[in-house]
Amino acid sequence: MIPIRCHAVAGVALSEIDGQIKMLLMYRVKGGFWCHVAGTVEAGETGWQTIIREFGEETGITVCELYTAHYLEQFYESGPNVVTVVPVFVVYCPPNQGVQLNDEHTAYRWCTLAEAKVLVSFPGQQALYDHVWRYFVESRPSTLMRVVLG
Template sequence: MIPVNTSVVSGVALSRIEGEIKMLLMKRVKGGFWCHVAGSIEAGETGVDAIVREFSEETQIAVAELYNAQFLEQFYEASVNVIELIPVFVVICGDNQAITLNDEHTDYRWCSLDEAKALAPYQNQHAVYDHVWAYFVDQPVNPLYHVNLPNHKE
């Protein structure tokens, strides 16, 4: 039997950087690879609570515009014999979004789709980035994907 873990969330930040839409990738200390924001859901949190907290902790981005990407990252983690199912969120940031990394990452880059896929080592990351680009950059964002934020009346 292979257990399924659903206690992790991930998110892709988009910002207009010097006039072009880019996505944020960060280089992880653990493993040394490039990735987007991700982290575990803590006790008492929803997935939305967790992704807002993770963006704040990892990048100092104060999430104001959050979307359900309508995509699940999924992969088998052989070292612990677990299938990971991870809902993906998209954060639309203001122009030229500033980033302050925490100690989980050593570097960051705002990337085009091609640049992100060249940096990220895993096929599943490429699938996430292709999906986000197709539904959040190449066409207008579907308002049905909008997520109401905790402590915000909308």
């Protein structure tokens, strides 16, 4: 038997950077790869509260417009022999959003879809970015996907 666990959430930030929509990628110290924001749900938190906290901690971004991406990252981890499922959120940021990294990352880039897909190491990341681009950049999501903050 392979257990399924869901203990973390992830988020993709979008911002108009110098007139062009881009997504935020950061270079992660642990593992040495490019990624989006992610983090573990702490006791008493909902998933959406976790991603807001993680955006603040990892990037300094204050989340004002949050959506559920209607997408689950999923992958097998051989060490603990589990399938991990991670709900994904999308954050719309103001134009030319600033970023202040914490010590979990050493660099960041605002990327077009093509640039992001070249930087990342995992096929699941590429599929996620395709999904986000299609449903959050090329079109606007349903208002039913918006997370009411508060």
